[in-house]
Amino acid sequence: MIRVQNLSKTFDKFEAVKGISFDVAQGEIFAFLGPNGAGKTTTIKMLTTLLKPTNGSIELDGLDPWKHQKQARQRFGIVFQDPSLDAEQTAYENMELHGVLYHVPRKIRTERIENLLKTFELWERRDDYVKTFSGGMKRRLEIARGFLHTPKILFLDEPTLGLDPQSRNQLWTHVKNINESERTTVFLTTHYMDEADRVAHRIAIMDHGAIVAQGTSAQLKQQTGADSLENAFLALTGTSLRDEAASSTDRMRQFAAAWRGGNRR
C-alpha cells in the first residue's frame, strides 16, 4: 500500500532524510519511531504531498503522490501533530466540511459522520463548539474526521501527544477497531514505546534521517537483546539528547499559548 524507495530530503545543506526505503502492506499498522529531529515528520510530509522529495520514489496505492496529488489525497487521511480543527465550528460542522472537501456524497456523508462520531463517543457533543472540547476529545474528533472519506491509508503524526493514559488507551482501541473493520492501513509516529508495542504490527526506528532497524516488536527486541521495546530503542539510537532549534512555528505556538491563556489543548 505504501512503497518508499531511497527517499531523501535535503534542506539547503542539511540532509533531513537520507535515502530510506520501506514497504507497508494493506491493512497493516506501521509505526515510525525515532528521537526528536530524526526526520519522521519530514517523511510524513513527503508521503502526504506537503513536501517535494529531493530524491527517491514514493508509491501510495500505486500512485506517485507528488504527480497525482488530488488522487493521492483522496486516498489518504492525515492527523497532524498540531490540531487542525476549526475551533469556532461544531464537531458536526467540522466533519461536514471535511466530507465536502473530500467529495463524499451527501447521503454517505450523513451516515458516516453519525457512525464515526458514535464510534469515537462524540455523538452526544456533535453540536458543541470544538473550542469547548478537551484535548482528548479534539484528538478523537480529528481521527474520526480522518476516517470520514474512507481513506485507504491513515497517517497519524504523534496523535497522542499531551493526552492522559485513559484518552490514549481509548484512542488506540478505536483506531484498531476501524483498522480491522475497514482494512485501513495505518502509518503512525509516536514517542510512546508502549503504544507502538501494543498497536503496531511492524515498527521502523529512525535516527539522524536514516532507518536504523525495522521489523516486528519481537524482532527488534531479539536483534538488540533488550527486554523491552524502549530498551531496544535506546540501544539503537543511543541515550544522548537531541536539541532542536525552535522554528518559527514553535515560536508562534508559544505566542498563541500565551495569548489564549495557555489552555489551547
Place this chain on the structure above:
Amino acid sequence: MAAIYILWLRELKRYVRSRVQIVVSLGQPALYLLALGYGFSPVFKQAGAGNYLQFMAPGIVAMAVLFSSVFSGIAMLWDRQFGFLKETLVAPISRLQIMVGRTLGAATVATIQGGLIVVVCLIGGFRPHGWVAIPASFIFVAMIAIVFSALGTCFGSAITDMQGFQLVMNFLVLPIFFLSGALYPLRNLPRALTWITHADPLSYGVDGLRGVLIGAWQFNFALDMILLSALAAVFLCAGAWLFSRIQL
C-alpha cells in the same frame, strides 16, 4: 463549487457567531463618526465646504470595509500556523478553490459590515441625497470589499508571523485609509499629496461611495469602477499565486 461554497460559508458563520466582535467593530467607526464628524463640523462649515458629517460618512463606511477585509488576512495567518488551513491544503481540491472560497467569504463579511456602518451613519444623522442611493452604494461597498479581501489574502499568504502583520497594518493599511480622501477632500492639496492620494486604490472606492451617496464626485463613476475592477483582478491573481506557494 461545493468546496468553494463550504469555505465561504465557514467565513460567514465565524462572523455571525462572533457577536462581541461585531459590536466592537461597529464601535470604532461610530467613534470616528461622532467625534470627528461633529467635531470638525463647525470648521468645515466656516470654510464653506458644507456639512462635514455628510462628507465623511461615506469615508467611514469605506474604512470599515477596508479594515474588515484586510483583517481576514490575519485570520488566515492564524489558521495557517495553528492548523485549520492545513486541513484544507491536504484536501483533494485545488489551491485556487480554497483561495476563492476564503476571499469571497471575507468580502461578503466586509460587505455586511459596510451595510451595518451605513445604518450606524443613518442613525448618527447622515442623510443620502436620495434613498435609492443606499442600495446603489453597495456596488462600491462590494468592490472595496473584493479589492481589499484579495489584498488581505496576499498578506495572509506571504506573511508568517504577527510582527509582519503589524508592519503591514501600520505602514500600509493605515496610510491607505488616511490618504484616501475618506476624511478630507482631495482638492487643493500639496502636489506630492495629490499624487499619493491619486495612487491610493481606496481613493476611488471612497469617491464612488461619496458620489453615489451624496452626489459629490472627485473623479467619476466610470473611472472609479474601471480602476477598482482592474485592481480586483490584479490582487486576486496575486493572491492566488501567493496562496499557491504556501508551504507548511
